[in-house]
Amino acid sequence: MSKKNAFYAQSGGVTSVINASACGVIEACRANSDKIGKLYAGQNGIIGALQENLIDTGKESAAAIASLLHTPGGAFGSCRYKMKDIKDSRAEYERLVEVFKAHNIGYFFYNGGGDSADTCLKVSQISEQMGYPIQAIHIPKTIDNDLPFTDCCPGFGSVAKYVAVSTKEASLDIASMCASSTKIFILEVMGRHAGWIAASGGLAAENAGDPPHIIIFPEIPFVREEFVAKVAATVKEKGYCVVVASEGAKYADGALISGSLHKDAFGHQQLGGVAPTLASMIKHSLGYKYHYALADYLQRAARHISSKTDVEQAYAVGRAAVEKALEGKSAIMVTIERGSAKKYSWSLGEVCLSNVANVEKKMPRSFITKDGFGITQEARDYLQPLIVGEDYPPYKNGVPQYAKLKNNLIEKKLSSSFSGD
């Protein structure tokens, strides 16, 4: 029996460490070249597989692959292409299996969040039904940290570190200026449905009363009066107030704070309008001068301040995916498990993909203080280990040196083409 080839693709929003997972997959495949043939990567994620645009990772030098460990973004391209439901679009899944078959691909490593876990499961099932069984392994990745069964998600720890560090630094700035100038600083962070990222801003505080003074979570219905009162009390006590707000913050009726007030000049709804909206409320009710920052992609791309713990975990889940495939496993997601001792430790595990699909892990209420504006010690104990350690990229002329891959496409074998949208 000839060796099977393998396929790897990146899915959804990229992170500062998704390439570390790619590095883990590629290096593990190379270390097992007696068992795995070529490793192809999807150009722009799963779209690359559907369109038979396969990158030959074998053309990249060992040094180039090693440099993925410190390179943010998605080195092979990612996509926001969600495979349709299997009932509506069986042809799409069949096309995937056809492409895999044409290139003798027996291993499918899919690196993404909840949607890609679902796709991964279906590829495993349909390929079996089609008589060409593919071992499909899901490699977790999401800055939202909302995948179930894994203690944390690669990508999150680095965003958490970025938000904690940025909050701490900006707080020192505002504290210096508040006597005669700006009294309010708001940092808007990502996290549409879960407050994990906003919560990590709380790690900026070493002692009770340290900034940030207010955290706005999507899990806690926003009440304007309570928010304004808390800001007023904080400024009275501290002279200034630092707020970390999740982009997904909403009112009790589910309406997004960002969507409720702001449209741009052309009538388009603004993305990421939580910070200016909160700032307006404060200005209107209390009159304080404010500043706000919107970190947006900077937070998930900031490899220069990635968490070493996160980088190591991202690499490890990539390697483990290959090793588990070689153990004959399929339809699983690699998980990160936390040791039970007080001192943080982690190891790798796995979970059946059928359990993962469509489950979203929100912040437990016990992680949020009673007043809804801060994190508890329990949250701190969970979050802090994930941001520990620095893992700086190499620099030249003052800027980081990131990987540059050749990304050579292999020749297509199928005559038919496929057009995703």
Added chain:
Amino acid sequence: MSKKNAFYAQSGGVTSVINASACGVIEACRANSDKIGKLYAGQNGIIGALQENLIDTGKESAAAIASLLHTPGGAFGSCRYKMKDIKDSRAEYERLVEVFKAHNIGYFFYNGGGDSADTCLKVSQISEQMGYPIQAIHIPKTIDNDLPFTDCCPGFGSVAKYVAVSTKEASLDIASMCASSTKIFILEVMGRHAGWIAASGGLAAENAGDPPHIIIFPEIPFVREEFVAKVAATVKEKGYCVVVASEGAKYADGALISGSLHKDAFGHQQLGGVAPTLASMIKHSLGYKYHYALADYLQRAARHISSKTDVEQAYAVGRAAVEKALEGKSAIMVTIERGSAKKYSWSLGEVCLSNVANVEKKMPRSFITKDGFGITQEARDYLQPLIVGEDYPPYKNGVPQYAKLKNNLIEKKLSSSFSGD
């Protein structure tokens, strides 16, 4: 003759390295304790002097002072208090000299931008007229890099590095996603009047055609049609477009881009609305999905990614201020001079404050490409050395450990009080 005491104050917007200058001043004073008595710092800048709120820096340990070298913000507090014109408010200057006299202060070290240079000059002049001559030395600081006579301004190099690194990282993110999702990324940066900070985004590009593809300078009148056309051409060629935009960008008639379209829900003019306005233009004309980031205070507080060159220069100008005072100099600003060789080198110099006041250094037109959307090799040659080198702060539990000073106030000696606004 008894030893004179010294006074140090921070002025205006703080930076990630203004405390490095403070560290230089304090360590130099301590090294010259045979000639200089106590060193007081103004609580919240010059307001501290006017209100006789003087911090005794002598109460801080050598280790605490050394840690200022890696601590952002203003450790003693800064302020946006501009001393009024001498004709309108001679009393204010006289009050300053009175406070200095009461505390036997003979040296005034003022750490700020253009306004504080002017104040520094006037204190020198009036104190002489009042028969209590004070040696007033200005220590340059401004992220805007717009002070004349000095090759660069401490604080700028670190913001430039932050913007270059962030632009490079976010560009990798957007490049990964553009095939199926966001095609436009805009980073809005500081710089009301001069485009130095926006220009530094250009250092993210190592080769021609690398992102950022468009830089918007305050020096170049903005023409919407040209901007939109350049975005369209870039997306056509590269698949995506990265824009770095100065908050001070304006139309030919001087109207700010940010001010021309956006008011918040309460009718207040929005600060920093350049990015959303540009994004709206693109969405409206071309329909592309966009993201934007507003770095705001994060950029000037980001000590975690400060330029080593900048940190060293900031420290050096602080030390030099003390040394020049001890040489008997007054009414000068310490300057940074660039060596004439191709390989970057710098040394310290000085300039009379009477030459500095009210001169603003803008970007030379030769630093900006002909089409107005990029930087030239000349700009690159100037900017690049300023961001070279990393100088990481120490970390504990995943976050930087920044200085915590006692900031003990000394007893007041004057019965009268002064109320600044």
